[in-house]
Amino acid sequence: MNKSNNKGTLRALTAQVLYAVLEQGQSLRDCLPKFQDQVEEKDRAWMQEMVFGVLRNVPLLQYWLRQLLNKPLKGRQKIVEHLLMLGFYQIAYSRVPAHAAVSESVDATQALGSHALKGLVNGVLRNFIRENEQDDVPEQPHIKVGLPKWLYKKLSGYYSDSFDSLLEGMKTRPPLWLRVNRQQTSRDEYLDTLKTQGFLDAISVSTLPTHPDAIILERSTNIRSLPGYDQGWFSVQDGAAQLAAQYLQAEDGERILDACCAPGGKTSHILELSPNIQSCLALDNDQYRLQRVDENLKRLKLKASVKCADVSTPESWWDGTPFDRILLDAPCSATGVIRRHPDILWLRKGSDIEALVTLQKQILEGLWTTLKSGGTLLYATCSVLPDENDDQIRAFLATHADASIVPLEPDRPENTYGRQILPNESGMDGFYYAKLLKS
Ligand SMILES: C[S@@+](CC[C@H](N)C(=O)[O-])C[C@H]1O[C@@H](n2cnc3c(N)ncnc32)[C@H](O)[C@@H]1O
Known part of the structure; x- marks a missing residue:
């Protein structure tokens, strides 16, 4: 599949990322950039958002899959299960209109070479919508909170009082932390540079007294576009x-x-x-x-x-x-x-x-x-x-x-x-x- 706007390509590639992680045990660090390279610049953030979203909700998405799929898919068809989980996620949690999630997933089935399963994908996703499947959340707590069973057991045991806030923290989108290289410049000087070059108009930043070299950007940005990356003025470090x-x-x-x-x-x-x-x-x-x-x-x-x-x-x-x-x-x-x-x-x-x-x-x-x-x-x-x-x-x-x-x-x-x-x-x-x- 080449970098293109073919219908369904973006979803097909996103399903491949999920397959690489969940079936082949590859890390996102290794596989996500390779798949992101195959889509338009504007779609890369969407791919990441969807992959992160699905990975944070795997137990529930798999539960829905078991409710709606008569029997598990095997072999080369397995990837279509990942496409379906991606479809459920879009319908239940994202702003993608449900009809678009369905039709794009059907196109993606074709892009994945599984033409014979187009009807199945269409049917399962339509049933998901018709039966309000997203309201069916089972009682098992690890499914509700999106953790593997073993980790749920450990964390809920250790952090009984603060478990909810721990979970919240584990799902929060992290800010981007920079560490200014004090051998090259200072934090104040670098903040001035960011200001004069107009970066602070677009991104708000903060500092903390506990972290003398840190600048915290409220959201991620292309760090190579920030002044002084090649000159070693800063590093990215939490x-x-x-x-x-x-x-x-x-x-x-x-x-x-x-x-x-x-x-x-x-x-x-x-x-x-x-x-x-x-x-x-x-x-x-x-x-x-x-x-x-x-x-x-x-x-x-x-x-x-x-x-x-x-x-x-x-x-x-x-x-x-x-x-x-x-x-x-x-x-x-x-x-x-x-x-x-x-x-x-x-x-x-x-x-x-x-x-x-x-x-x-x-x-x-x-x-x-x-x-x-x-x-x-x-x-x-x-x-x-x-x-x-x-x-x-x-x-x-x-x-x-x-x-x-x-x-x-x-x-x-x-x-x-x-x-x-x-x-x-x-x-x-x-x-x-x-x-x-x-x-
Ligand atoms: C948490 S990472 C280190 C991150 C690093 N300190 C930093 O701040 O960029 C742990 C590292 O331990 C290394 N490691 C694991 N077992 C090791 C061993 N027996 N001897 C040396 N390094 C090991 C891994 O290759 C990995 O790079």
Whole structure:
């Protein structure tokens, strides 16, 4: 299917994105841009909105599918189920007129090469409308709130009192956070540039005292069109991630390790905030993602020693000289960033969590041996699951007599170790930080 205005092409390509995520396990980061490239510029935002909308409502859309489809479609026809879910979503939740959703879906069936199913698509969508199927919402709570069962169980258990606001935050459209590179310009100067070049007429922006380098744009924009992108005046980085370098507090002359660094968002912020450290070693075990670290450092005019290594086995990469400070931005469930990546809901499985907790533990233990006495390790995840956060740190403290907590906030709630940020708290992603001191 070429970039064209063929009838139904946009829906057919959108159904293919859903198929790639839900049937083939591809991430949106990988597949959405490829499909967006095949449609007109003006339709790209629509495609994203529909894909995000469907992914946030999969259990209910699948329930409706089961009500209206006599038997599941198989093999090459399976993609038509995704087209139908997209159709239900348009009719139930979007401003697309119902008749247009039906006729465009029928055209899309043809564009997908499933001519024989045109009648079925037409019939199922018409029944959906006629029978007011969208009012049929089953009692199972995970279906109502659009979460996989395992995640619903975990989150409703952990966050019983604040579950509704957690869900709200997980669905809120995030603002666009910029981080001004203070080695190139200042936030005030950059705000002036945005103003004089007319950007602030179109987008309203705000700042927060807790985030000295951040500018928050109320909505997304093409960042390459903003002044100074190529010159490295700013990066795109969520507010929660901008706290890492602040909490790390690297000082002049120190040896810093950024253990899981790719694509380098936090590495570069550390270097912007602390230009006089002795060295910054940035490690990751993903060679491909490390290329992004090099590109980012080059664009921002910063320097670090970037290496590919498995951080859980220090004997394979450590020269034996202890680090003053370590940032461990650990591999995690990413349940704090579902509002940006709703595919996580369906790509992550409940069984992944235990394996991640074990990996995080291994990495923490390995890195602890490379930290000097009196040094600090900042542990971070973009997760909202206590298993990966406070429980992980509690277990570490229980087995490491030389570890203690450095409070990150003055009013740390009792029986907690780190700071759990919930999605959309001050506009930030869900994140967790805990700072450990080695005695
Ligand atoms: C949350 S991401 C890091 C984001 C990064 N700190 C930033 O701010 O741009 C976690 C990273 O851990 C890396 N990783 C996972 N397991 C690892 C291991 N055993 N050794 C080194 N890196 C690992 C992944 O490749 C991934 O890039």
